[in-house]
Amino acid sequence: QVQLVESGGGLVQAGGSLRLSCAASGRTFSNYGMGWFRQAPGKEREFVGGTSGWLCNTDYAHSLKGRFTISRDNDKNTLYLQMNSLKPEDTAVYYCAASPAGWRVLLREDEYAYWGQGTQVTVSS
Numbered sequence: 001q002v003q004l005v006e007s008g009g010g011l012v013q014a015g016g017s018l019r020l021s022c023a024a025s026g027r028t029f030s031n032y033g034m035g036w037f038r039q040a041p042g043k044e045r046e047f048v049g050g051t052s053g054w055l056c057n058t059d060y061a062h063s064l065k066g067r068f069t070i071s072r073d074n075d076k077n078t079l080y081l082q083m084n085s086l087k088p089e090d091t092a093v094y095y096c097a098a099s100p101a102g103w104r105v106l107l108r109e110d111e112y113a114y115w116g117q118g119t120q121v122t123v124s125s
Contacts, residue, residue, distance in 0.1 A: 001112040002026045004096045009119030016123075022079040022096030022116055025060050028090035030054070030074035033102040035112060036081045042069075045095070047049060048081065053102025086123045093118040 001071035008020040022034070049070045058070050068123035069082040079096055097112035106112060 001111065002029075002098050004098055004114055004116035004117040006094065006096050008115045009094060009121045011122045011124065012086055012125050014087055014123055017082070017084045018086065020081040020094055020096075020119060020121070021085070022081075024077045024079065024098060026077070026097075028054060028100075029077040031055070031102045033099040033106045034070075034079045035097045035099075035106055035111075036070060036079075037078075037094070037095045037096070037109065038067075038090075039118075040092040042087075047107050047109075048094070050059060050105040050107065051079070052105050059104055059105040059107065073079060083121070086121075088123045088125045091121060091123050093120050 005024040007021045031053040033052050036048040037045050038048050039045040051058045051070050067085050072081045074103040095118045096116040099112045
């Protein structure tokens with residue numbers, strides 16, 4: 001069982017930055033594939049980016065490449081999402097997800113077994 005707790009959300013002006021954190025329980029964090037998803041009001045949850053375990057490969061939603069960066073600190077069991085040049089359309093609840101299938105970057109919701117409760121990010125214009 002893995003528990004995930006996101007933090008770092010808040011209100012930011014357009015053009016600003018935020019860094020989200022996801023603290024994970026469990027002793028095998030480094031093996032897990034990790035991902036960030038987001039859900040805007042009235043929209044379906046969408047993939048933001050993910051990282052594999054082991055080699056820590058990363059992949060991102062095409063529209064977010066260059067602005068968002070995922071990293072992980074396996075010593076701290078923590079996943080991060082650095083978000084730069086934020087836009088009002090980035091407003092959403094951001095979720096952290098984990099999967100024991102960590103050998104590749106997982107892109108789909110149904111590939112993840114564990115989810116955090118989400119953290120709200122609001123970008124004002």
